[in-house]
Amino acid sequence: MNDTRQQHNVACHCGAVQFKARLTDGFNTIRRCSCSYCRMRGAIAVSARLQDIEFVAGEGNLTLYQFNTGTAKHYFCKTCGIYTHHKRRSDPDQFGINVACIEGISPFDFPEVVVTDGILHPSDSDGRSRIAGMLRYSPTE
Numbered sequence: 248m249n250d251t252r253q254q255h256n257v258a259c260h261c262g263a264v265q266f267k268a269r270l271t272d273g274f275n276t277i278r279r280c281s282c283s284y285c286r287m288r289g290a291i292a293v294s295a296r297l298q299d300i301e302f303v304a305g306e307g308n309l310t311l312y313q314f315n316t317g318t319a320k321h322y323f324c325k326t327c328g329i330y331t332h333h334k335r336r337s338d339p340d341q342f343g344i345n346v347a348c349i350e351g352i353s354p355f356d357f358p359e360v361v362v363t364d365g366i367l368h369p370s371d372s373d374g375r376s377r378i379a380g381m382l383r384y385s386p387t388e
């Protein structure tokens with residue numbers, strides 16, 4: 248079994264937390280979310296299966312934040328405070344990974360990012376994921 252998907256290096260700002268990740272569908276799953284937490288955090292997330300993350304350093308340097316139902320687990324670095332990944336509420340077999348922590352990737356690489364409706368969460372309604380809108384970025388040059 249050869250997994251040909253690219254293995255990305257992921258790290259927080261200070262570098263204490265480092266892991267490798269393969270994504271479920273490249274950068275096609277990028278999104279932001281409109282829930283009370285994500286709207287403050289402001290990060291773009293991309294999907295990876297739980298087994299496709301491999302820690303290199305600093306797993307013990309992570310802090311966990313949970314709220315509401317406590318299903319989603321939001322991890323961030325104790326030292327620099329940067330969110331690296333979270334265990335998803337809508338799909339607990341997956342992590343969302345902060346694209347800005349992926350080596351060589353910037354959140355400003357993506358001209359359009361889907362914003363999913365995290366206020367009417369699929370787990371609180373009919374299980375369908377709704378799109379709240381689209382976030383656009385255009386560089387000045």
Ligand SMILES: [Zn+2]
Pocket residue numbers: 259260261262263264324325326327328329
């Ligand atoms: Zn850090």
